[in-house]
């Protein structure tokens with residue numbers, strides 16, 4: 172390899188030495204309660220497919236029918252090639268689901284953050300950002316010339332202090348927070364955030380990626396969970412998690428959505444979601460609107476897994492949602508733990524730095540509505556077996 176490219180293999184070697192190199196598994200099956208890897212079946216405890224929609228037969232059927240009518244591709248960006256009526260229909264339905272005036276659909280949750288933050292916030296503005304916010308929020312902040320002020324994770328005193336310190340700054344101000352913090356499962360203190368931000372005249376934005384399909388009535392998200400309809404200025408979301416598909420969204424006032432449609436670079440310079448994505452997301456909405464059975468099952472499963480692992484002696488952190496972190500500590504130990512789970516038939520990936528702080532490497536166990544109690548019991552007994560072998564639990 173050319174000497175000018177050697178930095179890459181050097182960095183990869185370093186990552187391998189420090190246990191930070193990710194081994195990406197190849198699946199030979201859909202995402203479900205179990206997955207097939209290397210011809211063998213594994214209990215799947217790592218997907219964000221909360222409601223089991225990723226391979227739901229009804230969703231697949233409706234998606235195929237939509238392909239017959241519209242084909243697969245959107246042709247170009249919406250502002251040039253026009254937008255299909257199904258994209259507009261999905262946006263209308265998402266707005267209604269979220270209880271917002273309007274919504275815009277983007278290609279992913281990552282793109283939704285890129286659509287909101289650099290479009291609204293410019294040089295001279297201030298962004299107040301929770302220290303545990305998702306990478307897509309951090310990167311979207313990096314794309315603005317606005318100043319980013321981090322506050323301690325969910326620390327309302329620190330938030331207030333930072334708002335006070337900057338109260339006389341004439342720039343626009345935005346607060347942005349994850350709704351559910353994805354690696355720990357705790358929920359943002361949104362009612363207090365809204366109250367404090369109102370005092371200081373600060374726009375509020377929440378990224379509800381792990382809240383849609385999970386929190387609120389029938390999975391209507393964090394704003395519904397706290398009954399804050401109309402009080403949070405910007406709701407960012409994804410359809411890659413509970414919806415089981417792909418796609419991002421932003422919900423809020425009609426003016427916000429119009430502004431993003433006209434100005435967000437991820438809308439102007441990247442093509443629309445594909446037809447199968449739109450169709451599948453619409454079918455997922457049909458399912459959520461028809462019944463909250465899956466959402467309830469998800470919570471039942473999450474509560475059960477957390478309680479059982481905790482009583483077995485694992486450190487499951489302070490999750491308030493079905494997300495179940497099992498904190499191991501050092502990156503290599505978490506990787507070894509994950510490898511042993513795998514040998515025993517459980518697919519649960521280790522999450523290490525930079526996704527979580529150093530020294531808090533973990534297995535993040537993700538249940539879904541698709542898991543049966545027998546699936547969970549199997550998973551729990553293997554966690555305990557491996558935990559004892561590795562001296563993590565007694």
Ligand SMILES: *Cc1c(COP(=O)(O)O)cnc(C)c1O
Nearest residue numbers: 279280281305353378380409411
């Ligand atoms: C997963 C996640 C995203 C990214 O969503 P994609 O649709 O997969 O791009 C953005 N924000 C948060 C908080 C997330 O958890």
